[in-house]
Amino acid sequence: xxxxPTTDDPTTGDATAEGAETDGTARTDAEMWDDRYRExxxxxxxxxxxxxxxxxxxxxxxxxxxxxxGEGADAVWLARQGWRVTATDISRVALDxxxxxxVEAGVADRIDWQWHDLGATFPEGVYDLVSAAFLHxxxxxxxxxxxxxxxxxxxxGGVLLIVGHAGFPAWEKDxxxxxxxxxxxxxxxxxxxxEGEWEVLLGExxxxxxxxxEGNPTTRTDNVLKLRRxx
Numbered sequence: 001x002x003x004x005p006t007t008d009d010p011t012t013g014d015a016t017a018e019g020a021e022t023d024g025t026a027r028t029d030a031e032m033w034d035d036r037y038r039e040x041x042x043x044x045x046x047x048x049x050x051x052x053x054x055x056x057x058x059x060x061x062x063x064x065x066x067x068x069x070g071e072g073a074d075a076v077w078l079a080r081q082g083w084r085v086t087a088t089d090i091s092r093v094a095l096d097x098x099x100x101x102x103v104e105a106g107v108a109d110r111i112d113w114q115w116h117d118l119g120a121t122f123p124e125g126v127y128d129l130v131s132a133a134f135l136h137x138x139x140x141x142x143x144x145x146x147x148x149x150x151x152x153x154x155x156x157g158g159v160l161l162i163v164g165h166a167g168f169p170a171w172e173k174d175x176x177x178x179x180x181x182x183x184x185x186x187x188x189x190x191x192x193x194x195e196g197e198w199e200v201l202l203g204e205x206x207x208x209x210x211x212x213x214e215g216n217p218t219t220r221t222d223n224v225l226k227l228r229r230x231x
Contacts, residue, residue, distance in 0.1 A: 033091035048077035049133045051163045051224045062128030068135050072098025079107035088116040118146045126155040133163040144190040154229045166205050166221040171212040184225045202226035
């Protein structure tokens, strides 16, 4: 699991990153993710998240914020639908790769790629859509605080879409005790939303197919929370 996948599944299985080298030398989260992305030319499948497509394709395009954009599949898809996108990631390697994909897709002028360590800095402005897909990390990621900032960045009438893992993959033999995978109810509670200002449009678990590290298809359970800011 990690902070940055924008797609349904990686090309080589789930990416679990550690915060230190095997020799004990500490790395920053940015260095950790840069190293992860340098492992291959493509980490994720290159397809947009299916929940993003399903829940956003009928929305009127406006301004969108993609938190943890990775290699840019979600941001590129949104731009192709007519959205103006601000896309952020902690990995400059991923951002450079994503920017190249946007050029290839002919939508480079519709996406503003921004480097952020979301625990320390957050994009300015308000948005009609804020998307946080699989915002998980074994690094120092204050996820609940980041998602509260995400909610505050939604303009009245806008949507907050949060997609997360509901459990570890079947091939993971040693789940990471420090990594919490909350339910949609737990995510909703952690947002601490003002009463009467938000409407829950969707909160559910769903199954999808994800390849294991050997390329064999397995079933994975994730969850999605979709909220509209009413005022």
